[in-house]
Amino acid sequence: MYQERVISLSIFLLFQICTSIDTITLTQPLQDGDILVSSGETFALGFFSPANTTNRYVGIWYNKVSEQTVVWVANRDNPITNTSCILSVDETGNLVLQENDHSFVHWSTNVSGLANRSYSAQLLDSGNLVLFQGVNKEIYSWQSFDHPSNTLLPGMKFGLDRKTGLNRVVTSWKSSDNPGVGDYSYKMEYVGSTQLFLYKRTTRIWRTGSWTGFGMSGVPELTPNYIVNASYINNNDEVVLIYNIRNSSIFSRLVVTELGTVVRLTWNEADRKWIGFWSAPKDQCDGYNHCGPFGVCDPYTSGTFECACLPGYEPRSQQDWFLRDGSKGCKSKVGTQMCKVGDGFVELARVKVPDTSMTRVNMSLGLEACEELCLRSCTCMGYASADITKGAEDGGCITWHGDMIDTRTFSDGGQSFYTRVDANELAKYSSKRLNKWQKNRFLVLGLPMIAAAFFLCTFLICCYMIKKKNGKRNEGESGFSFMNSLKTLERSLMEKDIGKNVDLDVFDLSVIAAATDNFSPLNKLGEGGFGSVYKGKIQNGQEIAVKRLSQSSGQGMEEFKNEVMLIAKLQHRNLVRLLGYCFHKDEKMLVYEYLPNKGLDSFIFDQEKAFLLDWKKRLQIIHGIVRGLLYLHHDSRLKIIHRDLKASNILLDSDLSPKISDFGMAKIFRGDEGETKTRRVVGTYGYMSPEYAMEGLFSIKSDVFSFGILVLEIISGRKNNSYYKENSVNLIGHVWDLWKQDKVLTVVDSSLGDLFDAREVLLCIHVGILCVQELASDRPTMTGVAYMLTNQGAMLPSPNQPAFIFRQMNYGCNPASASGCVGSVFNETITILQAR
Numbered sequence: 140m141y142q143e144r145v146i147s148l149s150i151f152l153l154f155q156i157c158t159s160i161d162t163i164t165l166t167q168p169l170q171d172g173d174i175l176v177s178s179g180e181t182f183a184l185g186f187f188s189p190a191n192t193t194n195r196y197v198g199i200w201y202n203k204v205s206e207q208t209v210v211w212v213a214n215r216d217n218p219i220t221n222t223s224c225i226l227s228v229d230e231t232g233n234l235v236l237q238e239n240d241h242s243f244v245h246w247s248t249n250v251s252g253l254a255n256r257s258y259s260a261q262l263l264d265s266g267n268l269v270l271f272q273g274v275n276k277e278i279y280s281w282q283s284f285d286h287p288s289n290t291l292l293p294g295m296k297f298g299l300d301r302k303t304g305l306n307r308v309v310t311s312w313k314s315s316d317n318p319g320v321g322d323y324s325y326k327m328e329y330v331g332s333t334q335l336f337l338y339k340r341t342t343r344i345w346r347t348g349s350w351t352g353f354g355m356s357g358v359p360e361l362t363p364n365y366i367v368n369a370s371y372i373n374n375n376d377e378v379v380l381i382y383n384i385r386n387s388s389i390f391s392r393l394v395v396t397e398l399g400t401v402v403r404l405t406w407n408e409a410d411r412k413w414i415g416f417w418s419a420p421k422d423q424c425d426g427y428n429h430c431g432p433f434g435v436c437d438p439y440t441s442g443t444f445e446c447a448c449l450p451g452y453e454p455r456s457q458q459d460w461f462l463r464d465g466s467k468g469c470k471s472k473v474g475t476q477m478c479k480v481g482d483g484f485v486e487l488a489r490v491k492v493p494d495t496s497m498t499r500v501n502m503s504l505g506l507e508a509c510e511e512l513c514l515r516s517c518t519c520m521g522y523a524s525a526d527i528t529k530g531a532e533d534g535g536c537i538t539w540h541g542d543m544i545d546t547r548t549f550s551d552g553g554q555s556f557y558t559r560v561d562a563n564e565l566a567k568y569s570s571k572r573l574n575k576w577q578k579n580r581f582l583v584l585g586l587p588m589i590a591a592a593f594f595l596c597t598f599l600i601c602c603y604m605i606k607k608k609n610g611k612r613n614e615g616e617s618g619f620s621f622m623n624s625l626k627t628l629e630r631s632l633m634e635k636d637i638g639k640n641v642d643l644d645v646f647d648l649s650v651i652a653a654a655t656d657n658f659s660p661l662n663k664l665g666e667g668g669f670g671s672v673y674k675g676k677i678q679n680g681q682e683i684a685v686k687r688l689s690q691s692s693g694q695g696m697e698e699f700k701n702e703v704m705l706i707a708k709l710q711h712r713n714l715v716r717l718l719g720y721c722f723h724k725d726e727k728m729l730v731y732e733y734l735p736n737k738g739l740d741s742f743i744f745d746q747e748k749a750f751l752l753d754w755k756k757r758l759q760i761i762h763g764i765v766r767g768l769l770y771l772h773h774d775s776r777l778k779i780i781h782r783d784l785k786a787s788n789i790l791l792d793s794d795l796s797p798k799i800s801d802f803g804m805a806k807i808f809r810g811d812e813g814e815t816k817t818r819r820v821v822g823t824y825g826y827m828s829p830e831y832a833m834e835g836l837f838s839i840k841s842d843v844f845s846f847g848i849l850v851l852e853i854i855s856g857r858k859n860n861s862y863y864k865e866n867s868v869n870l871i872g873h874v875w876d877l878w879k880q881d882k883v884l885t886v887v888d889s890s891l892g893d894l895f896d897a898r899e900v901l902l903c904i905h906v907g908i909l910c911v912q913e914l915a916s917d918r919p920t921m922t923g924v925a926y927m928l929t930n931q932g933a934m935l936p937s938p939n940q941p942a943f944i945f946r947q948m949n950y951g952c953n954p955a956s957a958s959g960c961v962g963s964v965f966n967e968t969i970t971i972l973q974a975r
């Protein structure tokens with residue numbers, strides 16, 4: 140050891156006198172015995188042998204530190220046994236360690252696809268060996284900082300380069316005399332919220348915890364006044380952690396040792412030795428998952444078992460616990476009723492937060508919104524601030540979904556973690572800490588209530604004024620006066636949407652033929668009610684959808700005029716817009732705005748596309764359909780019943796906002812007319828209300844029925860009649876069965892995973908079931924639906940058994956009564972002529 144030092148020192152002195160090169164090129168290789176010194180003379184590169192071996196390695200060490208301290212090794216697993224090798228840059232632009240006569244390559248940077256220009260490798264003063272391309276060193280193709288050995292130097296990026304997929308891992312030496320890749324590795328894991336792990340081969344043995352704003356949750360020593368300042372970068376290019384030394388004249392390094400520890404060492408020049416500054420893991424509680432799932436490790440218990448359970452949990456095995464084996468962890472206490480009204484959180488202060496692999500992070504939420512978010516998701520087990528340096532308001536939000544493992548406490552440092560408990564457990568904690576809770580209760584309940592009261596007053600005053608202005612126009616309608624005010628308000632808002640004078644274009648047949656490439660099958664978008672729909676592009680570049688009514692279709696002049704008149708008057712952002720029409724001999728065509736996305740059916744019923752609609756989008760779509768229907772049903776001038784609402788008639792625009800289309804079957808009512816009978820029943824199986832399908836009775840409540848089916852389909856991702864064949868029960872029946880068993884959440888589309896707000900989904904299902912009630916009078920109006928969906932606290936009536944009409948129709952497709960009954964066509968609009 141001493142000899143080594145003397146030799147390297149003397150070499151160092153020798154080279155400082157003769158040369159001070161820091162660059163290797165094709166013509167300027169490095170031979171065994173030569174040393175490259177960085178420009179500021181901080182680092183040196185050359186051949187070396189570790190203690191107790193004669194193997195030769197190429198490495199980088201501190202130039203000014205008297206004890207040879209290697210921080211990077213090139214040929215870690217390919218030692219050289221003689222001194223005949225050279226390190227050079229070859230014609231392919233790679234740095235290669237090879238025999239003098241080029242007979243054998245021991246190590247290479249192995250970068251391919253380089254442009255052949257001039258290459259050089261330079262040792263920078265940071266300790267980074269960089270392979271440059273070009274005379275001006277404008278591009279680098281490789282750097283030793285991207286391939287760390289066992290040492291993290293200040294300024295080095297530790298973590299993932301998203302563009303190249305490179306994850307920089309620090310690995311221990313095999314032993315003090317063998318720099319080969321050893322058993323221990325320290326690496327960043329960026330699933331959930333980023334954290335670092337120390338591994339022994341593939342076993343996690345220590346975890347840093349997640350980034351808190353200035354350090355890691357599990358490294359309390361890393362305070363803002365620590366010797367190093369750490370910065371964390373997470374953007375589209377990379378997720379990295381960089382340690383910098385505040386006083387750059389101090390030599391400090393982080394090493395993963397062959398003993399399985401991560402240590403920070405600083406050089407003490409006066410004593411000429413490295414001083415251990417910090418190391419981990421420190422105690423039992425640092426051992427990864429020491430107390431098992433839902434356990435919490437507290438090393439400050441004098442003599443008693445260090446493992447405990449999180450509030451609301453108890454040991455999975457009392458026997459193991461007694462024997463001081465915490466590895467099986469804890470389970471929910473018997474009788475815990477999680478995800479019920481009254482759930483709350485207990486704060487654990489100064490902890491390393493649980494493993495963040497199963498977490499979701501939202502940086503735009505504060506701590507209060509975080510609590511709210513967690514409470515609304517049944518899978519959320521706890522939450523914490525993502526950045527404790529920014530305060531509760533702006534600190535972001537991490538929520539845990541899944542087992543909470545590897546939680547520990549500190550005497551100082553760490554951060555606050557809030558674990559979910561049920562009402563019973565909460566009561567135990569809140570009685571202990573009443574003051575805090577009283578304060579919180581006020582914040583959580585008091586302030587919103589005051590705000591709500593304020594808004595209610597404002598709202599009622601508004602309603603009163605609108606009502607006064609509108610005079611007695613709405614007297615004909617009965618019902619709860621609050622609902623009436625609501626309707627009035629909605630109406631006055633909706634009237635803004637209605638265009639003044641409708642200007643419809645009359646298209647020439649030749650224009651449309653040109654736009655659609657003469658109705659080329661390639662441009663066909665699909666079959667709508669009574670005709671095919673084509674995509675076209677008119678001369679000004681605008682894209683259009685042309686509905687060409689088939690001559691043989693049931694839709695005659697009557698329907699055509701109806702649809703034109705009707706849609707021309709309807710201008711609402713949730714209704715598809717009619718641009719014009721074309722009328723030529725037998726040809727009747729409607730020209731609509733073109734929506735790039737197809738119908739809702741092509742999303743929700745398609746396994747490959749269903750995931751594009753997350754729960755939030757689906758909820759937005761439901762709300763959009765509600766707005767569109769509200770407009771149709773309750774516009775003061777016209778009452779329009781669509782009569783053919785179904786997933787394929789809900790088109791999605793580029794933002795995936797829904798637009799109701801296809802008014803070919805719609806009926807207009809004026810004044811108080813509410814229910815009508817028709818001989819021609821038109822509609823689509825699976826969406827028709829019983830009274831309409833059986834008796835030809837239709838009203839706004841038949842649209843409400845179809846809407847209810849749509850809601851259930853949007854949530855479940857299944858067609859109402861798709862259950863038909865399987866269990867001889869349709870989706871309604873299936874949902875109703877699950878509803879009765881209290882398991883209705885299992886109907887949710889599996890492509891949503893558990894990424895949905897259970898309360899919102901439950902509310903929508905509840906409303907959906909109310910909409911498909913057997914009796915039209917049991918179904919709400921769209922105004923009621925809108926009210927229920929937007930007021931989460933509203934008391935909803937309990938549903939009765941919904942209509943199972945389609946099961947009956949399966950068996951009872953009575954040829955005597957339904958002349959047009961087409962048993963196999965379930966998605967197409969059909970006409971049934973009632974024999975009465």
Ligand SMILES: *[C@@H]1O[C@H](CO)[C@@H](O)[C@H](O)[C@H]1NC(C)=O
Nearest residue numbers: 140189190191192314315316
């Ligand atoms: C080198 O070997 C000697 C004798 O086997 C041993 O005492 C010493 O610790 C070894 N040095 C290192 C650095 O492994």
Ligand SMILES: *[C@@H]1O[C@H](CO)[C@@H](O)[C@H](O)[C@H]1NC(C)=O
Nearest residue numbers: 218219220221222223238243
């Ligand atoms: C050096 O060792 C290598 C094997 O590691 C061998 O191939 C080469 O011939 C040796 N060179 C000399 C000059 O002995």
Ligand SMILES: *[C@@H]1O[C@H](CO)[C@@H](O)[C@H](O)[C@H]1NC(C)=O
Nearest residue numbers: 244245246247248249250251
């Ligand atoms: C260089 O890379 C190629 C493919 O990436 C690999 O097959 C080869 O073994 C590597 N060579 C060395 C010397 O690392």
Ligand SMILES: *[C@@H]1O[C@H](CO)[C@@H](O)[C@H](O)[C@H]1NC(C)=O
Nearest residue numbers: 230231232253254255256257
């Ligand atoms: C660069 O590579 C091309 C083809 O790979 C070769 O024709 C050319 O001679 C090379 N130029 C130099 C300067 O090596």
Ligand SMILES: *[C@@H]1O[C@H](CO)[C@@H](O)[C@H](O)[C@H]1NC(C)=O
Nearest residue numbers: 367368369370383384385386
């Ligand atoms: C860390 O220290 C370096 C050097 O003093 C400084 O440039 C950098 O801005 C600091 N970063 C933070 C986050 O304080």
Ligand SMILES: *[C@@H]1O[C@H](CO)[C@@H](O)[C@H](O)[C@H]1NC(C)=O
Nearest residue numbers: 385386387388389390406408
């Ligand atoms: C940095 O460290 C050097 C050596 O330890 C010391 O002399 C100097 O005062 C320090 N500088 C600052 C700004 O702390």
Ligand SMILES: *[C@@H]1O[C@H](CO)[C@@H](O)[C@H](O)[C@H]1NC(C)=O
Nearest residue numbers: 499500501502503504508512
């Ligand atoms: C974060 O929360 C905000 C506010 O609720 C929300 O608008 C945003 O979409 C959320 N971001 C993510 C990634 O979930």
